[in-house]
Amino acid sequence: MVTVYLNDIKKEIEENKTILDAALEAGIHIPTICFHEKLTPPGLCRQCVVEVEGARVLLPSCITKVTDGMKIKTDSERVIRARRTILEMLSGSTDLSESPELAVQIEKYGADSNRFKDTAERKYPVIDDNPFYMRDYSKCILCERCVQVCSSDVQFSYALTTTGRGYTNKISTFYDKKLPETSCVFCGNCVAVCPTGALISSNEYNIKAEGAE
Amino acid sequence: MKFDRIVKTTCPYCGVGCQIELNIKDDKIISAGAPENAAPNFGRLCAKGRFGTDFTHHHSRLKMPLIRKNIDSGLREPVGLEGFREASWDEALDLAADRISETYKKSGGDAFGTFCCAKATNEDNYIFQKFARSTLKTNNVDHCARLCHSASVAGLQKALGSSAMSNSIAEMKDLEVFIVTGSNTTETHPVISTFLREAVVKNGAKLIVIDPRKTEITNFAVLHLQHRPGTDVALFQAMANIIIEEKLYNIDFIDSRTENFEIYSKSLGEFTPEWVETITGVPSNDIKEAARIYANANSAAVYWGMGISQSVHGTDNTMSIANIALLCGHLGKPGTGLNPLRGQNNVQGCSDTGGLPAYYPGYQSVADNDIKIKFESKWKTSLNDKPGLTTLEMSDAAGSGLITDFIILGENPLMSEPDLNAARHHFSKLKNVIMIDIFFNESAEYADIIFPAASFAEKAGTFTNSDRRVQLIQQAFDTPGEAQVDWELIQELALRVESRLDRKESSGFEFSSASEIWEEMAELVPPFQGISHSRLEKEGGVHWPCPDVNHPGTPYLFADTFPRGKGLFNILELRLESEQPSKEYPYILSTGRVLYHWHGGTMTRRSVLDKIYPKALAEINPEAAEKDGFKNGETVTVSSLRGSVSVELKVTDRSPKGVIFISMHFSETLVNELTNDLRDPVAKIPDFKISAVKITSQ
Numbered sequence: 001m002v003t004v005y006l007n008d009i010k011k012e013i014e015e016n017k018t019i020l021d022a023a024l025e026a027g028i029h030i031p032t033i034c035f036h037e038k039l040t041p042p043g044l045c046r047q048c049v050v051e052v053e054g055a056r057v058l059l060p061s062c063i064t065k066v067t068d069g070m071k072i073k074t075d076s077e078r079v080i081r082a083r084r085t086i087l088e089m090l091s092g093s094t095d096l097s098e099s100p101e102l103a104v105q106i107e108k109y110g111a112d113s114n115r116f117k118d119t120a121e122r123k124y125p126v127i128d129d130n131p132f133y134m135r136d137y138s139k140c141i142l143c144e145r146c147v148q149v150c151s152s153d154v155q156f157s158y159a160l161t162t163t164g165r166g167y168t169n170k171i172s173t174f175y176d177k178k179l180p181e182t183s184c185v186f187c188g189n190c191v192a193v194c195p196t197g198a199l200i201s202s203n204e205y206n207i208k209a210e211g212a213e
Numbered sequence: 214m215k216f217d218r219i220v221k222t223t224c225p226y227c228g229v230g231c232q233i234e235l236n237i238k239d240d241k242i243i244s245a246g247a248p249e250n251a252a253p254n255f256g257r258l259c260a261k262g263r264f265g266t267d268f269t270h271h272h273s274r275l276k277m278p279l280i281r282k283n284i285d286s287g288l289r290e291p292v293g294l295e296g297f298r299e300a301s302w303d304e305a306l307d308l309a310a311d312r313i314s315e316t317y318k319k320s321g322g323d324a325f326g327t328f329c330c331a332k333a334t335n336e337d338n339y340i341f342q343k344f345a346r347s348t349l350k351t352n353n354v355d356h357c358a359r360l361c362h363s364a365s366v367a368g369l370q371k372a373l374g375s376s377a378m379s380n381s382i383a384e385m386k387d388l389e390v391f392i393v394t395g396s397n398t399t400e401t402h403p404v405i406s407t408f409l410r411e412a413v414v415k416n417g418a419k420l421i422v423i424d425p426r427k428t429e430i431t432n433f434a435v436l437h438l439q440h441r442p443g444t445d446v447a448l449f450q451a452m453a454n455i456i457i458e459e460k461l462y463n464i465d466f467i468d469s470r471t472e473n474f475e476i477y478s479k480s481l482g483e484f485t486p487e488w489v490e491t492i493t494g495v496p497s498n499d500i501k502e503a504a505r506i507y508a509n510a511n512s513a514a515v516y517w518g519m520g521i522s523q524s525v526h527g528t529d530n531t532m533s534i535a536n537i538a539l540l541c542g543h544l545g546k547p548g549t550g551l552n553p554l555r556g557q558n559n560v561q562g563c564s565d566t567g568g569l570p571a572y573y574p575g576y577q578s579v580a581d582n583d584i585k586i587k588f589e590s591k592w593k594t595s596l597n598d599k600p601g602l603t604t605l606e607m608s609d610a611a612g613s614g615l616i617t618d619f620i621i622l623g624e625n626p627l628m629s630e631p632d633l634n635a636a637r638h639h640f641s642k643l644k645n646v647i648m649i650d651i652f653f654n655e656s657a658e659y660a661d662i663i664f665p666a667a668s669f670a671e672k673a674g675t676f677t678n679s680d681r682r683v684q685l686i687q688q689a690f691d692t693p694g695e696a697q698v699d700w701e702l703i704q705e706l707a708l709r710v711e712s713r714l715d716r717k718e719s720s721g722f723e724f725s726s727a728s729e730i731w732e733e734m735a736e737l738v739p740p741f742q743g744i745s746h747s748r749l750e751k752e753g754g755v756h757w758p759c760p761d762v763n764h765p766g767t768p769y770l771f772a773d774t775f776p777r778g779k780g781l782f783n784i785l786e787l788r789l790e791s792e793q794p795s796k797e798y799p800y801i802l803s804t805g806r807v808l809y810h811w812h813g814g815t816m817t818r819r820s821v822l823d824k825i826y827p828k829a830l831a832e833i834n835p836e837a838a839e840k841d842g843f844k845n846g847e848t849v850t851v852s853s854l855r856g857s858v859s860v861e862l863k864v865t866d867r868s869p870k871g872v873i874f875i876s877m878h879f880s881e882t883l884v885n886e887l888t889n890d891l892r893d894p895v896a897k898i899p900d901f902k903i904s905a906v907k908i909t910s911q
Contacts, residue, residue, distance in 0.1 A: 037249070038249060038255075038256060130825065131264075131821050131822075131824035131825055132260065132263075132264045132821065132825070133264075152414050152415070154257060154407060154411075155257075155407055156407060156410040156411070156414060156433075180825065185259065185260060185399075185403065185808060186260040186263075186264065186809075186825065187257070187258060187259045187260055187263065187403065188258060188260065188263035188264060189256075189257055189258065189263075191244075191263075192246055192247070192256065192258075192263075201243070201244040201264070203243045203244055204214045204243055204244055207214070207238070207243065208214065
């Protein structure tokens with residue numbers, strides 16, 4: 001067991017646990033985006049950052065292990081500013097209209113969705129290449145949950161991967177093949193973990209499209 | 214998307230028994246999810262569970278009782294829906310009851326052949342077999358498990374005295390060593406296969422695949438023994454021989470938990486790996502390596518499917534596997550065991566609830582006098598102590614006129630039986646065919662009266678999955694049109710037949726809910742006594758045996774003893790009785806399933822799943838295709854001595870040379886017109902995996 005201080009509250013916790021685990025146990029809420037309880041945390045989105053005394057930068061709580069005597073601030077001004085900025089940058093580049101969890105966070109942190117509207121939005125045509133689900137990567141925030149589910153966290157099908165770098169980074173299939181030509185078995189486990197509606201069952205997509213007309 | 218309601222239930226497809234949540238809007242299933250924390254699937258689903266439940270709303274659902282227009286007009290010809298007229302429930306039930314009681318009075322109960330349903334609930338099946346046994350006084354009660362795992366049941370009953378899967382799905386991810394044989398697990402039990410692959414990738418488990426086909430899961434195996442179809446016994450006997458020769462067995466386990474070891478160990482002499490190599494085509498070193506990996510493990514399990522059981526030697530195949538597990542003591546601990554993977558959502562439950570010709574619910578023998586008295590006193594009538602006929606024997610008896618009436622709950626024998634041309638001929642001789650189903654299927658073309666029933670989403674009840682976990686299903690919708698819940702319509706029919714037969718006392722067909730039916734059954738079946746619908750509601754699922762309400766259920770079997778006492782080593786000989794390829798019919802045809810379809814296809818062909826896999830494909834090895842001049846995508850005729858079908862070729866190294874594989878789902882390519890009705894002498898299961906065929910270009 002080690003002792004940590006979460007917002008000055010003393011907390012005993014097993015070694016090898018993360019700061020996020022400690023906060024959960026202590027009943028302190030830390031917002032997350034890419035983190036999913038059943039998947040290996042990728043530490044990508046940085047929404048769960050916290051301020052740790054002695055650390056130069058903010059640390060992602062989902063992948064940072066606790067150490068004895070660690071002093072952690074989960075909602076310091078610096079932390080809140082970082083979270084707000086992340087939400088504003090995501091809003092500027094991505095269509096978050098189908099992300100109810102993010103809408104709650106945008107509201108909570110007072111993020112200005114239009115702050116980075118002048119930057120280039122990431123827009124892709126909707127991919128409808130199979131009878132079961134659509135891929136609308138304009139809504140994708142690159143959390144990579146789908147890639148993890150498809151590979152060694154759940155399904156072991158290895159049909160999805162990331163491609164490109166920086167601005168052109170996106171989720172795709174190997175060689176950008178259509179899904180029916182890949183090792184995809186249409187389990188839809190990726191659809192189930194997508195937090196932004198980028199992956200959506202064709203039925204739901206079509207009902208929404210009809211509703212919008 | 215905001216749904217009108219979300220209904221948690223059990224998936225209607227394979228025997229994994231995944232818990233699913235139906236997302237419903239405007240009284241339609243829009244999509245399905247899975248609760249992250251519920252066993253057995255913990256949030257995982259496959260294409261069928263997640264996308265394939267839309268058959269529920271298909272326009273061709275049966276909505277009214279149907280009566281054949283030219284009923285009793287001589288020879289029974291197959292007719293489509295146009296050959297039927299809609300009728301009221303009263304008319305159809307009265308007509309059915311009249312015809313049934315007429316047969317009973319004239320010819321007695323054994324003129325009936327009745328088929329339970331591995332897709333229906335435990336409660337539906339309990340009522341159905343009770344109707345057959347108490348009202349019609351016949352044990353001619355069977356179901357499609359006869360065509361799938363009956364040889365696993367027979368073999369395991371002989372070896373251990375119990376035929377259920379010995380491990381739970383939850384144990385899979387912690388496996389150390391496991392064998393998958395005769396199972397294309399990735400496609401037939403997709404969610405189970407994710408746990409098996411997880412064991413390999415994350416836990417470093419060693420997987421040995423023993424299968425003529427190079428199925429997807431071989432990608433995860435340390436060894437793939439690709440034996441010739443039909444030579445399973447030789448292969449497992451050779452493994453046993455090595456285990457004994459190299460003294461890799463578990464002598465403490467053999468001494469305390471088994472019998473017949475001395476004689477058995479002396480019977481293996483001829484099964485040297487070198488000789489078995491000539492029989493199976495598997496290099497002797499691979500056989501030795503597999504035996505050593507399996508025997509040296511602290512815990513090791515075997516999983517199998519139709520490749521083991523659907524064989525003229527199916528019972529022997531199963532016993533040859535049981536033998537190596539008994540040798541190594543790989544039974545009775547977590548991560549060890551013998552696991553026949555069940556194909557249908559409730560095939561375990563259909564057998565458990567008495568859908569078998571020799572057993573009352575709970576595998577209680579119909580020939581046992583004490584058991585008979587127990588059921589007679591509950592059902593208030595005398596019962597027949599003569600074990601009934603199996604599925605295919607009932608078909609034979611129809612052909613020979615001994616059986617005149619078929620009553621079929623939700624099954625489709627004219628898709629699933631071997632040698633369909635012969636099976637149809639048998640059907641055509643029947644005098645009365647009554648069916649209960651949700652769709653008009655291939656067998657319905659021969660029916661006189663068809664009752665429209667409820668899908669999994671329109672009734673309450675329980676399914677029992679492959680690892681003996683009893684789980685609830687929930688009603689999400691009303692039945693379409695005038696369709697009725699299966700058990701309700703069966704008990705209505707039973708009451709009308711009882712009254713026509715002037716029974717002084719009813720056997721009890723006035724249940725008001727599925728949970729009441731379960732309670733009556735649990736009263737009669739000791740291993741169910743701790744399970745009730747209300748307990749399932751609280752706990753999500755319970756693995757039987759569960760003898761009392763404080764018992765936690767039994768995730769793995771045989772911890773201290775086997776139901777027959779000691780595990781029995783069975784002496785086996787090499788029998789090669791399958792139809793062998795010849796000059797005229799040079800290929801071996803193997804049949805089976807694909808990921809996107811399910812069994813006779815009645816449901817999946819009426820689902821979005823059909824769009825991704827709309828027609829049968831015959832898988833043929835690239836070298837064989839080149840040698841014989843066949844091309845990928847070419848449509849060919851495949852013929853056996855019994856019939857021929859037209860099918861598109863898919864060139865793939867999944868098939869070994871000399872073997873073609875065609876799935877069983879497509880009525881346009883009715884592969885069972887080719888298969889051979891050669892039966893295992895004990896289990897009466899046909900040799901679906903081996904038929905000699907020829908391929909000709911069109």
